[in-house]
Amino acid sequence: MKVSKLLSSPSLEGMRVVAGESGIKREVHTVNMMDAPDIIPFLNRHEFLVTTAYHLKDQPHLLNELIQAMANQGCAALGIKTKRFLDSVPPSALKLANELNFPIIELPLALSLGDVINHTLRLILDSRANELTAALETHKHFTNIILQGKGIETLMKELSKIIDCSVHLVDQHLHSLSDQQHQLEIFVMREDIEREIKRISSSSPISISFSLLVSKKTYHLFPINISEKKRGFLIIEGEIPQENHLNILTIEQATNVLSFALMKEHALNTHAKNIRNDFFLHFLDGTFKLQDEIINRAKEFSLQNDCDYICVVGKVDQANPHDSFTQRQQKSDNIFEYLEEVIHQTTVNVHFFTKSDECILLFEAHQGLSPYMNILKDIQLRMTNRFNQTISFGVSNVIHSFVQVRTAYHEASESLSQGAISKRTNFIQSFQTRDILELLRLIPEKELSHFYTHAFKGFLSIKPDERESLLQTLSVYLETHCQISETAKRLFVHRNTVVYRIDKCEEILGKDLKDPETTLQLRTALRMKKLLEA
Incomplete structure (x- = not known):
């Protein structure tokens, strides 16, 4: 409730503003009576203080200190019952109140301070009751929209119409949960918005407000629970004054209804996704035979x-x-x-x-x-x-x-x-x-070495130079599919030299190199040799 509403109330007829008239839009949440000179430490924000100025009649300068303190504290107004102990408000106090835009109200003689307090409290309670009634009706309206199957999109449009601001619904990754997203320019400044979302996620569930320097616009983020671990956000584009209780209550009712709707939708989607995922995993596991x-x-x-x-x-x-x-x-x-x-x-x-x-x-x-x-x-x-x-x-x-x-x-x-x-x-x-080398890389090096040693154990007893010459000839011979002439050509040696070396290899191995199993074993062992030397 604003100070201006107090002044226009019939039950408080006779009150008039004598200074700080430009501040009559201040909010009044509580009312208090000054019955001691040390009231300043007990002042509250949005408080309307009434007094007979008894403690100030001989020390008018203290009135200036009181006015300054109330303005600093964010109090609503000061009501003084003049013609009792203080004939009129001192000019210095009037001047200070005008400079601070802090209302000083002259209370009528016909009303006692108790009457002023009672009437003010009644007006505050009536105002809050009206706001709560309106909020309840709004909650019913939003709930009916969802229950009638009109969907979240209709609710969003209705909310935007009521508060006269653009509204947008996103998840924690800033992905749209409604079709209103095309007009939301904040996605150009995605990093700024994500930073604000991290703040609201890591601190408290209360909404936050911020402005972007690029667009010169103000945004309000209201958290919405979608599941136990998932949270979305209702983003309001535009100013929402804190004193506009009705709009704030309307938004709160919308977030409550949206939260329930999104929880239901998330539960259904999760159930359907789990069924789909289970089918696919059972398919991969071979559960279905036909x-x-x-x-x-x-x-x-x-x-x-x-x-x-x-x-x-x-x-x-x-x-x-x-x-x-x-x-x-x-x-x-x-x-x-x-x-x-x-x-x-x-x-x-x-x-x-x-x-x-x-x-x-x-x-x-x-x-x-x-x-x-x-x-x-x-x-x-x-x-x-x-x-x-x-x-x-x-x-x-x-x-x-x-x-x-x-x-x-x-x-x-x-x-x-x-x-x-x-x-x-x-x-x-x-x-x-995979080729043979990629498969061989999967085998431990110790096993590769053991296989190679077993395949060519007969060569260990001959001189290293002769061993290398024989193994090189054997490798080329096997790679050319046991062609003597092609082997001699690649090694740049005489054909008879190749025949001698191959016979020598068969003698050392004690195996026939025309046998497919033998050649497979030897070719595999030679591939292993490349890996072991790499």
Whole structure:
């Protein structure tokens, strides 16, 4: 309630402003009576103080100190009952009140201070009751909008109309939760808004206000709970004066109703997503045996069998080795939640799933591999900018039906493992069929050395120079598919020299080099020799 309402009240007829008239828009929340000279330490903001000035009649200069203190404290006004102990307000006090825009009100003789206090309290209580009644009606109105199925968008439009301000609904990642977003210029200043959101998330659930220097506009952020761990924000674009209790109450009722609506929507979406994810994981695990069953179940989730797919498996690169399993999982869940929202805003068709600490992106491959690689690179850039965290991806080959996705998943997982073995981070690894050397690298070095030594144990007893010459001839001989002439040509030696060396090798090994099993063993051992010498 404002001071001006006190002056216009019939029950307080006779009160008039004698100074500081420009301050009559100050808010009045409480009323108090001055019955002692040491009132200053007990003053409260938005307080209307009434007095007979008995303690000031012989010390008028103290009135100036009282006025200054009340103005500094943010009090509403000072009511003085003149013609009792103080004939009139001193000119110096009037001048000071005018300079401070602090109202001094002359109280009528016909009303006692008790009457003034009682009437003022009644007006304050009536004003609050009216505001609460209006808030209750607004809450019912907003609730009916949701219950009637008109949706969050209708509620947002109604709120904007009531408070005469643009309103926007976003989640904690500043992704739109309504269609009002196209007019919101704050997304140009995304970093500033995110900084304010971090403040409100880490401090208290109370709303905050801020202004952007670029646009010269003021914004108000009101937190809205979407789930136990997820929070959204109602952003009001424009000024909302603190004294406008009705608008603030209206916004609070809107946030309450929006919170319940979003909680319900989030619970339904989470349930549907879990069902979808469970189907996909059971499919990967081979739970469904019949192809027709797989195809029919997949159709329920908009997964068509006669479609080309690319499977991508992603995993967050763990930066802190001291994180516990729970901490790593929570970090991955938070990143995957954001990632899912990001990819659903792309123009390509992609299905998103999670499996423990992995995310699985199933792209409908209509445009080749290049566009999807660009999307993955964009995701990696977003992860670095938002979470200061990197993520790596393994990419499968294109497959031509949904029933082949299990194969594509294993290709993508193997690609991710290949990149991880090389100790890389923030990579995108496409699937490639492994050659013999890549397979041999998976075997411990000790086992490689043991196999090689066993295969060529007969050569250990001859001189090193002769051993190297024989092994080189044997290697070329095996690589040329046991062709004597081609071996001699590559080694720049006579044909008979090759024949002599090969016979010598067979003698040392005690094996026939025309035997396929023997040649396979020797060629594998020679490949191992390259790895051991690398």
